[in-house]
Amino acid sequence: MSGTSLDGVDAALVDLSHIQPKLIDSYFIPYSASLKTSLLQLHQPAHDELHLAQLISIQLAKIYAEATLALLKKAHINANQVQAIGCHGQTVRHRPEHGYTIQLNAPALLAELTNIHVVSDFRSRDIAAGGQGAPLVPAFHDQVLRHPNIHRTILNIGGIANLTDLRPNTVTTGFDSGPGNLLMDAWIHLHQGKPYDQNGAWADSGECLPSLLNRLLSEAFFTTQPPKSTGRDLFNLHWLKQHLQGNERPQDVQATLLALTGESIVRAIQQFCDGTQEIYLCGGGAHNQALAAYIQGALPHCLIAKTDVLGIPADWMEALAFAWLAHQTMHLHHANLPAVTGARHGVVLGAIYPA
Numbered sequence: 001m002s003g004t005s006l007d008g009v010d011a012a013l014v015d016l017s018h019i020q021p022k023l024i025d026s027y028f029i030p031y032s033a034s035l036k037t038s039l040l041q042l043h044q045p046a047h048d049e050l051h052l053a054q055l056i057s058i059q060l061a062k063i064y065a066e067a068t069l070a071l072l073k074k075a076h077i078n079a080n081q082v083q084a085i086g087c088h089g090q091t092v093r094h095r096p097e098h099g100y101t102i103q104l105n106a107p108a109l110l111a112e113l114t115n116i117h118v119v120s121d122f123r124s125r126d127i128a129a130g131g132q133g134a135p136l137v138p139a140f141h142d143q144v145l146r147h148p149n150i151h152r153t154i155l156n157i158g159g160i161a162n163l164t165d166l167r168p169n170t171v172t173t174g175f176d177s178g179p180g181n182l183l184m185d186a187w188i189h190l191h192q193g194k195p196y197d198q199n200g201a202w203a204d205s206g207e208c209l210p211s212l213l214n215r216l217l218s219e220a221f222f223t224t225q226p227p228k229s230t231g232r233d234l235f236n237l238h239w240l241k242q243h244l245q246g247n248e249r250p251q252d253v254q255a256t257l258l259a260l261t262g263e264s265i266v267r268a269i270q271q272f273c274d275g276t277q278e279i280y281l282c283g284g285g286a287h288n289q290a291l292a293a294y295i296q297g298a299l300p301h302c303l304i305a306k307t308d309v310l311g312i313p314a315d316w317m318e319a320l321a322f323a324w325l326a327h328q329t330m331h332l333h334h335a336n337l338p339a340v341t342g343a344r345h346g347v348v349l350g351a352i353y354p355a
């Protein structure tokens, strides 16, 4: 898995022979600063972008292969013991309203380098069936984290944040709530050169600016009814700068961005996950203590914990989900949830590149 945060590649080796998946081992390769810069540039129209996108796709596939081979070595597992690699690729455009989404990847090269079947391009078929192609993880949450009597909500805080609502005896819903870490990451990188604001400490040192927060929250996406999904196409530094007056203290902007992520999540929960009793956090943003405190402060009656307490480590949830999605593809099982993505019907997700 390589998500919107552009932090790197999460490789998870997963045993899916039982309903409850088991994480056997894991391996992370961070992106170099230059790769992250190149990927960020490809989010915008650029000269000769088709050629550049192919070169980056090849570079990514080599990193995916390196992560796979390092993981197998670490776990003492041979390639021929692995059913398939589920490889999401790196999103550089997400435009379901135009009928497409682009995840850079070179799955044929990954299959060649690893000698393992590769499942990729998970989102296109759902979009072809009229859906958003996202979020896809709610189906996995539904499979492994549902409780028969307790209303649970799963909150994945990656670059973008998404929610899965698991209400007893009710069909699972889910959607993107808006920015997770990506604006906070971009702002601290601009001012301090750091990739992210550890534990939200810099945000905590500033004051939230209520008028700026209100301007940011007036973005139409926040009040759009699900199904909905988003990405860097909408939420990026350019979008933020349009709302700034220019005289704000940087740490106050960071505090406001943390409040934006927190408040958009809280409002989404109040509106669409009404009455939830337990909120389980996953994704890297689950480590942002200031953000968790914001959400807990606004929803004092909810239990808030990381998914680790349910047996799935917060940092590996999405990689496990894509292993499970690949397993579904290999068995030709439908894996989208039409109530989440808005697709007209269930579909088999992904394309298979045989070893």
Ligand SMILES: Nc1ncnc2c1ncn2[C@@H]1O[C@H](COP(=O)(O)OP(=O)(O)O)[C@@H](O)[C@H]1O
Binding pocket: 002, 003, 004, 005, 006, 007, 008, 157, 158, 159, 160, 181, 182, 185, 195, 196, 197, 198, 199, 200, 282, 283, 284, 285, 287, 288, 289, 318
């Ligand atoms: N200790 C931490 N404090 C605050 N944020 C963190 C911390 N650890 C990780 N993060 C955030 O999590 C991000 C990575 O999360 P991840 O779940 O991999 O997102 P994505 O799926 O978008 O790649 C980092 O870019 C950073 O913003």
Ligand SMILES: [Mg+2]
Binding pocket: 001, 002, 003, 004, 005, 006, 007, 008, 009, 010
């Ligand atoms: Mg990541």
